[in-house]
Amino acid sequence: MRIALLGNPNTGKSSVFNMLTGLRQKVGNFPGVTVDKKTGHLTFGGESHEIIDFPGTYSIYPRSKDEEVVYKTLRDPTSADYPDAVLVVLDAANLERNLLLFSQVYDLQLPTIMVLNMSDIAEKRAKAHNLDVLQSHFPEATIVQTNARVRMGKNRLLEALQGLKERKGHCFHPKGLVAAMDDRSAQETETTERFEKIASLLKSAESTLDKHAKQSKLDRILIHPVFGYLIFALVLIVMFQFIYAFAAWPMDLIDGAFASLSGFVADSWPSGVFNDLISQGIIPGIGGVLIFIPQIAILFFFIAVLEETGYLARVVFIMDRLMRPLGLNGKSVVPLLSSVACAIPGVMAARTITDWKERIITIMVAPLMSCSARIPVYTVLIAVVIPNRTVAGFMNLQGLTLFALYALGTISALLIALVLKWFVQQRAKGFLLLEIPELKPPQWSNVGNVVWEKVKIFVWDAGKIIIAISIILWALASYGPSGTMETAAEKTRSICMEKGLSKEETALKVSSARLEKSYIGRMGKAIEPVIQPLGYDWKIGISLISSFAAREVFVGSMATIYAVQNDGEDHRPLIERMRSERNSKGESVYSLASGVSLMVFYVYAMQCMATLAVVKRETKSWKWPLIQIAYMGALAYLGAWIAFNLLS
């Protein structure tokens, strides 16, 4: 049997899906979490059944791409996803709005189950439902009450699925579902008639014990036109302070452990090319991935808590107010906020935007929001060039810098959207339909799931790419055109002897000369004239090239380059090595000016192959990803140049 799971956005559909399948699909306390259909399996009656979680929709008549999925699947019995039964999840505290979709699905004559979810919140709002009255209006449906967040009601749902009621032609609306997909006028008439009937039904089915329940005082502050923004800024500042306060210690520990491991392998394994690859290429590469687990985990812990409590939906609300004058659709807020975690779900979430022009602007600016892949770059560079001291009595300067980088990305995204507004004409004004969910304590198991999934994705998916690039980098840094590396090494050795340099200094200069003549050194040298105005040397240039595919590769690349440069002899942690790196004039390579310039470069540069691929897929064109690379690259270069020259 194939079961479709439907419902309005933010009714707990994904929680019901997880409860039934035992899967851990992402759930969120704001609309738009599910923009693609997800499938899972559940077993009852000794058989496995497929369950499909569709994107949330308010009506069966679509207004956006994600909502079309539901209409096209349910109206076409020949569709590969056409269900044998439908579970419609309803927010028990908002029956009036939720019953519209249910009544439409019911009139399709499919075996239908009404899942009255979030009954705890309905109780809090002092709402009681007379199920007999509801049942009398939908006699051929089964009604089940659940609270999927705490996994209550699974058995009742399974029983309902096993005893599905046969459809005999009863319709809620006298004419059933009649309007065609493109007949807006007929759809509006039918929808109005349905709402009238639902309103009269609820008069007898629903009793609100306290009809004058006051809006939460807390809520009035959280979405206040002034305090709302101040509180949001404060929440972000606290979040970044926490990242630095709690991540520094485990980060140093991991960094030191991998430096020691690299040294141990180099010293204890038989010497040779494979030893070099492991100790100078792979181990620094793996260290470059694992070092960021603490920051990633803390960031997503905060994001998950804010989302679970319902605060993020309030942020969406206040940001909508801010975005409208800038030409962005209110619905752009969810994709942009999603992009703080990763631009890929952010770009995909733009499917909920009805108008193509508004959607394309959102897709174009979403990668400017600082994603989690930038954290590795930011945190290492901040640790190298920003002093770890307290400002204003209680704030850590490094945490404030991280906040400033996130703010720079966000403000730039909004300003670019304003510019794009003049180039990309909008045909129709979009709107944001958002239900503000109840503020509630976070479900810690969901928070744990989010943190675990994000860390796993980062370590596994990004890790494989980082390690593969580290291996190739090591090979390109260890070999060069025939004889040139040896010639350079000999020449440097003679010069060092003439100058009377120590054995250690000579060894460092010789390995540096070898690296310079390697394949990767030649590539770095080739682009050096272009990046010199930004304050970068050719080694940073190598990392810029290697991190083109994924920006988080930057740190792993630096670790590999410095390991090869020191011929595996220097086992200090990466951050210490970067701090002590000097150019030919004896000046620090990572000065405040070049460090900030590099951070600004990474705020803007479109260095993510996966995002470009998704933009190409979503826009069905090479044009938009190419424009994105060009404008973000130009911004990155200009921004970095300005930062370097201002601070030099």
Place this chain on the structure above:
Amino acid sequence: MQIVLTILLIAAACLYLGWQLYKRFFAKNEACEGCAIGKTTGVQDPKA
């Protein structure tokens, strides 16, 4: 032996990156195109 292992690892890394590049940009994305939402996005004309 060390050289053989090194060459194998470098070759594997190159193949993996090449495959990722192909999969993301050029391969038909069955996970997306085959599902309902992939079909509906195919209806939209980006130039419209």
